[in-house]
Amino acid sequence: MLKIDKLKLQLGTNSYCYQLHANASHTTAILGKSGSGKSTLLNLIAGFLQPESGSISWNNQSLIGLSANQRPVTTLFQQHNLFMHLNVEQNIGLGISPDLKLTNNDYENIHRSLDEVGMAGYAKNRTANLSGGEQQRVALARCLLRKQPILLLDEPFSALDEHTRHEMIHLTRKVISDYKLCAILVTHNEDDADLLIATKHLLRDGILTQQAAGIANKNH
Amino acid sequence: MQLTMFQRWWLPGAVALILLALLVGLPLIALIVSTSDLNLQTTLNNTYYKRVIWFSFYQALISAVLSVGLAIPLAQALSREQKFLGRQMLINLFSLSLVIPTIVAIFGIVAVFGRTGWLNSAIGQLGFEPFSIYGLSGILIAHVFFNLPLATRVLLQSLDNIPHEQWRLSTQLRMPGLAQFKYVEWPAMRTQLIGVFMVIFTLCFTSFTIVMTLGGGPRATTVEVAIYQALRFDFDINTAVSLAIAQLVFCTALLLASALFKHDASIGFSYKPVEHLYRPTSTHRWRNRLLILLGTLFVVTPLLGMIMSAINPASIKVLTHTNTVQATINTVIIAIVTAFLSVGIGVSLLISSRHLRIRAQKHNLGQWIQHAGNIILVMPPVVLGTGLFLLLRNVADVFSIALVLTIIINSLMALPFVLRILDGPLMQAANHHDKLIQSLGISGWSRWRLLDWPLIRKPMGFALGIAATLAAGDFSAIALFGSERATTLPLLLFQRIGSYRLHEAATTAGILLVVCLILFTAMQSMTSRTIFWRSHAKD
Numbered sequence: 001m002l003k004i005d006k007l008k009l010q011l012g013t014n015s016y017c018y019q020l021h022a023n024a025s026h027t028t029a030i031l032g033k034s035g036s037g038k039s040t041l042l043n044l045i046a047g048f049l050q051p052e053s054g055s056i057s058w059n060n061q062s063l064i065g066l067s068a069n070q071r072p073v074t075t076l077f078q079q080h081n082l083f084m085h086l087n088v089e090q091n092i093g094l095g096i097s098p099d100l101k102l103t104n105n106d107y108e109n110i111h112r113s114l115d116e117v118g119m120a121g122y123a124k125n126r127t128a129n130l131s132g133g134e135q136q137r138v139a140l141a142r143c144l145l146r147k148q149p150i151l152l153l154d155e156p157f158s159a160l161d162e163h164t165r166h167e168m169i170h171l172t173r174k175v176i177s178d179y180k181l182c183a184i185l186v187t188h189n190e191d192d193a194d195l196l197i198a199t200k201h202l203l204r205d206g207i208l209t210q211q212a213a214g215i216a217n218k219n220h
Numbered sequence: 221m222q223l224t225m226f227q228r229w230w231l232p233g234a235v236a237l238i239l240l241a242l243l244v245g246l247p248l249i250a251l252i253v254s255t256s257d258l259n260l261q262t263t264l265n266n267t268y269y270k271r272v273i274w275f276s277f278y279q280a281l282i283s284a285v286l287s288v289g290l291a292i293p294l295a296q297a298l299s300r301e302q303k304f305l306g307r308q309m310l311i312n313l314f315s316l317s318l319v320i321p322t323i324v325a326i327f328g329i330v331a332v333f334g335r336t337g338w339l340n341s342a343i344g345q346l347g348f349e350p351f352s353i354y355g356l357s358g359i360l361i362a363h364v365f366f367n368l369p370l371a372t373r374v375l376l377q378s379l380d381n382i383p384h385e386q387w388r389l390s391t392q393l394r395m396p397g398l399a400q401f402k403y404v405e406w407p408a409m410r411t412q413l414i415g416v417f418m419v420i421f422t423l424c425f426t427s428f429t430i431v432m433t434l435g436g437g438p439r440a441t442t443v444e445v446a447i448y449q450a451l452r453f454d455f456d457i458n459t460a461v462s463l464a465i466a467q468l469v470f471c472t473a474l475l476l477a478s479a480l481f482k483h484d485a486s487i488g489f490s491y492k493p494v495e496h497l498y499r500p501t502s503t504h505r506w507r508n509r510l511l512i513l514l515g516t517l518f519v520v521t522p523l524l525g526m527i528m529s530a531i532n533p534a535s536i537k538v539l540t541h542t543n544t545v546q547a548t549i550n551t552v553i554i555a556i557v558t559a560f561l562s563v564g565i566g567v568s569l570l571i572s573s574r575h576l577r578i579r580a581q582k583h584n585l586g587q588w589i590q591h592a593g594n595i596i597l598v599m600p601p602v603v604l605g606t607g608l609f610l611l612l613r614n615v616a617d618v619f620s621i622a623l624v625l626t627i628i629i630n631s632l633m634a635l636p637f638v639l640r641i642l643d644g645p646l647m648q649a650a651n652h653h654d655k656l657i658q659s660l661g662i663s664g665w666s667r668w669r670l671l672d673w674p675l676i677r678k679p680m681g682f683a684l685g686i687a688a689t690l691a692a693g694d695f696s697a698i699a700l701f702g703s704e705r706a707t708t709l710p711l712l713l714f715q716r717i718g719s720y721r722l723h724e725a726a727t728t729a730g731i732l733l734v735v736c737l738i739l740f741t742a743m744q745s746m747t748s749r750t751i752f753w754r755s756h757a758k759d
Binding site: 043046047048067068069070073074075077080081083085086094095098099100 | 652653655656658659660661662663665666669670671674675
């Protein structure tokens, strides 16, 4: 379980306080207006920001003090998930080996993960030639291959067209369920949370509050 | 193997800053220390030096006014005439004046505007007295030759940035040409005007080669040239130091004044045309074409003059002369070492600055580290040279290490260009991907090899090319320290112009131009191949 207790941070004039418990095989959605501190929470979990006080733990192991790449976390960003000068295979390979020294076994795993996100046969494609939806699928394939238990979703569907967005959300939901991931979704679109069957939390004035379960859990 | 140099973000910047402190800080200290023995006021109250300081400002002011003033109608004409044969080439040619060695261009200017040049010959045919290019008029012509294209490019870019909707609106409202200028074009150009004026003023104020060759004497000497004369001809260290300190103060003030006016002088060397909906009347079209023709003639004829005179009866003798061969070898060595030193310092500063600006969110500190590379803008080459002279005169024969000192000064001269070229690509990649890079744990050598290098290699080739070309064509540093034992092509060219061996000078100018072109092309092609990262991918 991901436990966030009295996690406090001051950024300029804004102060934030987070309290959150999230389980594996489940999606927790953080809703709120722009600037409410949704992405700040993800940055704290991912290790891009350091809190002033409070704790973050995964299965009772504290994550405070660990650098971003040491945490059991993988992130799907809204955009810029891929390096455009590398091909699909290389972009995914970076998730296994940061210096791209890949074994034959690694290549097999890359191809398998591409297959899982419906991108089989795209390994050698130039990233720049992919559509927005395809790029997000490739990024998701890399998340899968990293085999980290916490998946952070930083508005990953907001730049996609309606059809692609629905496809991508269903694929993500399947992946979360199959890999028993603890997913934290940040979005301003409540519909995304509903489609992912997420427990919804509202972030207001820097304080995180849980919404009623009845409203939060809709089946699609 | 991971290289720790790239894992420790502060290390490259620290090494570069220490190097800058040694190369600039120590000469500066030497300058300041030596002022304790002299009376600055006495030198600066001297009538001659008062006149020199006044002339430095005066010629810079007129040069900047003329350059910017003429650039306004020329940029407007180029913006309004979207389709004519050679437009793209002409605009790209306007960037060439940034890389053509000053002394080569001066030779071309003399070929056109000199006493026996094309223009004076034509004036003579009409029965008029020929005019002299030496003195203020020559300095102004040369400064406008170099800075009119720069100002035109900056203003043209601001005109190209006018939203299409504004052109559509002005067409719908049936605005006449003057109203279009007043309400559409002028507001766009005005935002860049003061900035580009300040840049040109500063460039002309610190101009050395042009004033050395076309000016001189009590009526046309700038502070830069006066420092050189005090140091090399009069051996008057006190005067050289006093003037260097004064120049340091003037340049700092000019840089601070420039910083007050926001401007975007990040003009690239390739131009992408932007089409707009302006449809000129036939009268306007003729006016535009005439302006473009005059602008083209002004920029192109000196280049043609130089190229056409390069091949002459003295060419073979010059090409095979020992002095020419030795000067060419020295020029190439200086250019290559300068290019790598300058780009090395630049990349080191930017890597540390990038970490501070993007990951550590200490934007101002990162900016300051980067700005340290622009120190030459405060301490011009002749001032830095004076400091180096003072620092080393008691420990070494400065003239025997002329090439090393020239490399140091040239590297610092090229550094602002290098930083400008590489800053964008390095920062853009980090801005987009820094969190991803952190989460994937890509750092150190892997980051450089896989992520930075592929994006930076083309701009880096360009930066190397620009630095090498600037160093190959620079005359200011070698003028201070050069001798019979250490000659470069610009110095040889200056000597041959000075002794009126114009055929030899013409060929020397041609050789220097060819050397610059080869260096520029070679440096760019060095980084054009895709290496490193592909070797690890199965293709």
